[in-house]
Amino acid sequence: MKQITYYFMNFIKKIDGLYCLLIIYLFFSLSTVLLWSYKGEKKVTGDEPHYLIMANGIYKYKTLEQTKPYREEFRTRDVYEFGLAPWDAEPSGDNAHSVMENNGLFNIHNIGLPILVGLPFVFGGILGAKIFLIIFSSLIVLIAWKISGIYSSNKRNRILAVAASTIALPFIPASNQVFPDIIAGIAALTGLYWFLTIKYNRPAAIEFLFIAAIVFMPWLQIKFAATCALIVCSLVLKIYIETKNFKKISLIIFSMAASLLLLAFYNNHAFGKISGPYSDGALELSKTSLMVLLGLFLDQNHGFVLANPVNFIGVIAIGWMFKSNRIFALLWGGVFLSLLVPNSLHPNWYGGLSFSGRFAWAASVVFTIPTIFGLLKIANQKNNLFLLLTSLGVILQFYFFILYALISVDTYNKSADVWIGNYSIFHFPFDLWMPALYNSRWAFEYLPNIGFSLFFVFLLISGFFHFNKKVFYLFLIFVFSCGILESSKDKKLVFYPKEMPHETGRVNGSGRLAEEGYDLSGFIHYGPPLLIRNGSYEVTLSYKSSADDSDEVGRFDVYSQKSHSIINQEVMNGTQGVEKKLTMKFRVDQAGKDFIEFRTNWNGSSRVEILEITFSY
Numbered sequence: 001m002k003q004i005t006y007y008f009m010n011f012i013k014k015i016d017g018l019y020c021l022l023i024i025y026l027f028f029s030l031s032t033v034l035l036w037s038y039k040g041e042k043k044v045t046g047d048e049p050h051y052l053i054m055a056n057g058i059y060k061y062k063t064l065e066q067t068k069p070y071r072e073e074f075r076t077r078d079v080y081e082f083g084l085a086p087w088d089a090e091p092s093g094d095n096a097h098s099v100m101e102n103n104g105l106f107n108i109h110n111i112g113l114p115i116l117v118g119l120p121f122v123f124g125g126i127l128g129a130k131i132f133l134i135i136f137s138s139l140i141v142l143i144a145w146k147i148s149g150i151y152s153s154n155k156r157n158r159i160l161a162v163a164a165s166t167i168a169l170p171f172i173p174a175s176n177q178v179f180p181d182i183i184a185g186i187a188a189l190t191g192l193y194w195f196l197t198i199k200y201n202r203p204a205a206i207e208f209l210f211i212a213a214i215v216f217m218p219w220l221q222i223k224f225a226a227t228c229a230l231i232v233c234s235l236v237l238k239i240y241i242e243t244k245n246f247k248k249i250s251l252i253i254f255s256m257a258a259s260l261l262l263l264a265f266y267n268n269h270a271f272g273k274i275s276g277p278y279s280d281g282a283l284e285l286s287k288t289s290l291m292v293l294l295g296l297f298l299d300q301n302h303g304f305v306l307a308n309p310v311n312f313i314g315v316i317a318i319g320w321m322f323k324s325n326r327i328f329a330l331l332w333g334g335v336f337l338s339l340l341v342p343n344s345l346h347p348n349w350y351g352g353l354s355f356s357g358r359f360a361w362a363a364s365v366v367f368t369i370p371t372i373f374g375l376l377k378i379a380n381q382k383n384n385l386f387l388l389l390t391s392l393g394v395i396l397q398f399y400f401f402i403l404y405a406l407i408s409v410d411t412y413n414k415s416a417d418v419w420i421g422n423y424s425i426f427h428f429p430f431d432l433w434m435p436a437l438y439n440s441r442w443a444f445e446y447l448p449n450i451g452f453s454l455f456f457v458f459l460l461i462s463g464f465f466h467f468n469k470k471v472f473y474l475f476l477i478f479v480f481s482c483g484i485l486e487s488s489k490d491k492k493l494v495f496y497p498k499e500m501p502h503e504t505g506r507v508n509g510s511g512r513l514a515e516e517g518y519d520l521s522g523f524i525h526y527g528p529p530l531l532i533r534n535g536s537y538e539v540t541l542s543y544k545s546s547a548d549d550s551d552e553v554g555r556f557d558v559y560s561q562k563s564h565s566i567i568n569q570e571v572m573n574g575t576q577g578v579e580k581k582l583t584m585k586f587r588v589d590q591a592g593k594d595f596i597e598f599r600t601n602w603n604g605s606s607r608v609e610i611l612e613i614t615f616s617y
Contacts, residue, residue, distance in 0.1 A: 319463020
């Protein structure tokens with residue numbers, strides 16, 4: 001093993017670190033999108049079709065007005081195969097994510113992303129646009145590599161630190177998604193890198209690209225204007241203090257002003273106001289928004305820290321970075337929060353119909369800085385620990401790659417009402433030990449949420465003060481205990497028949513009732529359906545019947561939608577009007593792919609009341 005490690009390290013020393021990282025990143029990112037494309041999975045959905053239709057309008061029809069491109073899409077369905085509207089429909093605000101004003105129909109989505117992906121989409125279709133976005137996203141690796149060079153001259157350590165922080169979730173699967181978040185994160189990362197290296201002598205063309213990237217942020221989404229303004233003001237102030245280069249300052253200010261004026265002109269032309277199509281209620285401060293803010297850090301699906309646990313090093317390294325470069329750390333903190341907090345206040349919680357974690361993507365790009373800083377600091381002090389952390393991080397990310405690229409687990413946002421046993425994307429069978437911040441009715445009482453939140457706060461504070469190993473181990477025990485206690489609780493789901501599909505009978509309170517001579521025989525209820533993982537479960541039917549306990553009145557079963565067969569069933573006898581509980585155990589072997597239904601098939605005799613169905617897991 002030592003010889004293998006020795007030869008591997010020598011190999012790393014001999015290769016060009018940046019090229020190696022870029023090749024690996026592009027390999028995994030391109031493999032992911034090509035595998036999905038080959039299998040016909042993860043097709044454009046949510047807002048993605050609208051961005052591409054806008055791009056088609058810009059480059060094919062040479063217009064920002066949306067009638068022609070949407071009319072074409074309704075007829076051809078080239079972007080969204082299921083159709084955004086009937087083929088003969090006319091584009092309107094109801095079917096085109098648009099607003100009709102005096103100058104025509106204009107999309108409510110910002111035009112920055114369609115401008116960028118337009119040519120790749122026109123010439124290469126959806127796959128061409130996605131490949132372009134992947135190549136563009138590789139700038140994360142490039143800039144992270146440049147930043148790592150500020151903190152260390154050891155090439156091996158830089159390669160491992162950048163690999164562990166960038167060739168990982170969320171970037172690999174997110175890189176091909178037609179959303180502006182990753183691009184905005186890259187623009188912010190560019191601004192922060194420029195701030196760190198403002199004294200470097202660069203060609204004017206390179207600095208112009210830096211400026212263009214930064215001032216383009218409001219065109220991606222107006223919420224990024226705050227991040228843009230913060231970076232621009234910080235750059236101008238630093239250039240004034242350190243170099244007094246008024247030519248550069250003037251260029252930055254002029255570019256920022258020109259960008260905002262052009263955007264205001266477009267918004268006024270399209271929507272009749274310079275602020276764009278936004279109205280009151282776009283942000284919400286509530287219990288749910290606080291949950292989402294915590295979730296963007298720590299939720300097992302949405303949180304960027306658990307998406308790549310190496311980021312726990314970044315949490316503690318925020319304090320280390322503050323001690324090393326206070327001004328930059330404050331700027332970084334402002335940029336990071338400006339990318340994250342507005343998304344936590346958006347009532348389309350966690351980004352709606354898109355991949356889980358999307359609302360943290362831009363901030364995740366920026367968070368690579370403290371993570372790389374912390375890893376390289378550990379490398380200088382405890383090299384073996386550094387090698388262990390980065391190696392485990394890479395191995396874990398390869399496991400995640402198998403799940404999302406090869407197995408193609410469902411990576412989309414889950415409903416706030418989803419059963420917690422179906423919530424986790426990557427962390428089964430340890431999901432009940434992990435934070436689940438998706439339903440504010442119980443999220444603040446869920447023990448893993450409490451344990452991980454306190455552990456996160458401890459790590460954050462420890463970076464600014466002294467790191468206490470004993471307290472660290474106590475917090476680990478506390479987090480572990482929270483997982484044990486929560487996972488050991490008796491967990492149940494209760495379904496009320498009045499809310500379930502049915503063939504016969506009628507609502508009776510929260511249940512359903514069927515009577516001989518009044519209703520036809522058939523299913524008094526079925527459904528919900530429920531997607532469950534492989535394992536053993538128990539279900540209990542609570543019911544009443546006027547028949548004698550020796551008479552059969554129907555059958556209660558668990559039905560598999562995948563195999564179209566009954567997994568298990570029990571005979572329902574009469575109860576002489578007394579409530580009875582019929583309990584049945586069953587097992588599911590279709591891991592994460594089988595929807596089951598709980599069904600009561602009434603034979604038409606006597607009077608039967610179905611009160612509730614309790615699913616235990």
